[in-house]
Amino acid sequence: MSLRAMHFVMPGGVDDPRTPSGGNTYDARVCLDLPAFGWQVHKHAIDGSWPRPGAAARAELARTLGEMADGSRVLLDGLVACAAPEIIAAETERLRLVVLVHLPLGDETGLDPGLAAELDARERRTLRSVPAIVATSEWAARRLVAHHGLAPDRVHVAAPGADIAPLAAGTDGVSRLLCVASVTPRKAQHRLVEALATLTDLNWSCVCVGGLGQDPGYVAELRELIDHHGLGDRLQLVGPQAGAELDASYASADLMVLTSYAETYGMAVTEALARGIPVLATDVGGLPEAVGRAPDGGMPGILVPPDNSVALAAELRGWFLDADVRRRLRAAARGRRAALDGWAATARSLAGVLGRLGRDERKGAA
Known part of the structure; x- marks a missing residue:
């Protein structure tokens, strides 16, 4: 040809x-x-x-x-x-x-x-x-x-x-959260920090993967917020990852979280779903399209209003405490995985x- x-x-x-x-x-x-x-x-x-x-x-x-x-x-x-x-x-x-x-x-x-x-x-x-x-x-x-x-x-x-990848083994099926997004105001990681600060009675850890150089001022403020809430040993900003390093972060994740104010699609969402990882994301822009539905109509994620750390915290608490919620979301995520283009x-x-x-x-x- x-x-x-x-x-x-x-x-x-x-x-x-x-x-x-x-x-x-x-x-x-x-x-x-x-x-x-x-x-x-x-x-x-x-x-x-x-x-x-x-x-x-x-x-x-x-x-x-x-x-x-x-x-x-x-x-x-x-x-x-x-x-x-x-x-x-x-x-x-x-x-x-x-x-x-x-x-x-x-x-x-x-x-x-x-x-x-x-x-x-x-x-x-x-x-x-x-x-x-x-x-x-x-x-x-x-x-x-x-x-x-x-x-x-x-x-x-x-x-x-999205490239279909091996199913993520996770950590314990519950507690490891992963956020993959450049650390910028549009990605609103500060809302995730605020939500997690109200859940310190529960067992969780969170890894934020993403570039730290686009808005150094925001990164500094985010680190101060993490320290203010005493979350430094549970929430890590690890910087950008690619290749095997990023694959390892996905493989250990139990739930993907994305708290953006604006997204035209949300490729990190489909990258998580391609590994069977459920998603908790804001209901903005193209994110509902990226989350999509499994062939049987099941929702492989939860959508929350943007700029609302209270709603985010409530859904996270439901994920941590309700085994039925986790089973339903994981089943739908695996169904969505098989249907991704x-x-x-x-x-x-x-x-x-x-x-x-x-x-x-x-x-x-x-």
Whole structure:
């Protein structure tokens, strides 16, 4: 099978194990899987403080696009594309552009309101100028259409896949909690700390896996909160993990907990479910899609309101004390595990978007 060429423009550091993120994992995996669906991927990693790049990064983006042949198909990570709408708009007539949105820029928690509005406006200009957008969940697609006034037929969904892994043995079936998320205000680990501080009468331990460098101020405040509640010997911030180290953390987990304020999907949720680990997560964005249901309709997790440590604590206490709850959730998690789509499904969806761009243009030319 001869492969058709496409270009993938992404932020620098996607393959850096020191800065793991759902977006980085997504970008790296689809580069590996797209060739199976007929596409040869030419990667262009552009270093910069995306989505707030300096002049050098913007110049590199303009140069990279400018050197591509007319009619080239180009997939752009939204962090890069939506930061520079004037550069993208200048190439929309010449190149076949698709923007992949991992998280709407204005949805990041903790931004100055003026900056959030500026990023939101840049994103709107970019997405309105390109022929196709890819979102990573049905929820995100609906939000982009409604928020930015986009035509629904231009917004497509390619949800993240999950690699089925061996069933997690857990620790004792009850007490080991795992949170996999960058330690940032949007992931709201402070709400987890507040909830666990009310459960010190119970036997539990918690490991928080995730990058510590994105918001050092928040990390410092979180460590102070942990110390304030005397949880230092029970709740650990272990930093980023990958490979066998991350697999070991999942293998010892009894319950996955994610307390985010905003998520377009929640890949850590499906990574846990791929190991049969039940999930306790906030009811925001695409997280309900990621949690999903087992084929028999069973719910493999519990959803709680965001920013509500009391509700979180109540559900955790129920998990710790009610064996029937644990059995039901574990059975549903194993059912959901068997029904998860792999990364090939993600690549197939993206390949379909890229292919339709070409067919649409040939029809127009005819």
